Amino acid sequence: MSVTTRPEEQSPALSATGTNTPGHDAPKTSAAPFSVISRDICIEGELEGSENLTIEGRVKGRIQSQGDIIISATGNVEAVVMARNITIQGRVNGNIEAREAVEIQQQGTLIGDCRARSIQIREGARFEGRSEILK
């Protein structure tokens, strides 16, 4: 079996979770390839990378990326998350920091502090924590 990194348009975070339906905006992400943590997988530890990542499963610990991170509707993250852009469709419990934008989409939950150059919280989203706009 030959496995290649999935291009963004095939990311299951957009297709499998139903967030790509009319009325929902697609997350702001770059066209770089996505790595994926699928919904039945749990990771405890440290993830460090330069690429984009879609989280459909569970992650506990610390995530640091030069790219974009999407926590999809089935995703459950208990971690400190640092990335370029962070899009939350699922649940995040921990402090997050984006060099560019954070977007908490409808049904998304963030319990923790949020630092970013822009923060967008959609109707129906939940956010409990402090926010800080980076200059």
Added chain:
Amino acid sequence: MAFWSKKKKSTTPSARVENGEMPAEETLIGPGWRLKGRVYGKGTVVFQQAFEGELEIQGRLTIDPSAAVKGMFRSEEIHIRGTVEGSLEGTRMVKLETSARVDGDVTTPRLQMMAGAYLNGNLTMEAPQASLKRQRT
């Protein structure tokens, strides 16, 4: 329910994933990522870069040629194309492809080793039932 039974079944995997009929079950840790810690659950896991720690999954583990991993790995099927330092336990099978380099012990009921693959360690061939029984405990 009758409503659901009348629903037309999709044929392609991507369409089935979109309709929620089939879970998207492949975890791919691409070439730009390093992971240190513990991975568990079920599905297919593919490493294309670096991993250090412990992995236990119900499903298949693939280590691609670009990957170098270190630790303990337990899965139903293990396909190695890259570099491994540590122990491998495939409760159904272990396949070492031409580019595989393994420094460590391998336990499995079925081993497939391609010409050019490198294995430096103990090999324990275990009856399939014993492997499955150990996986359940």
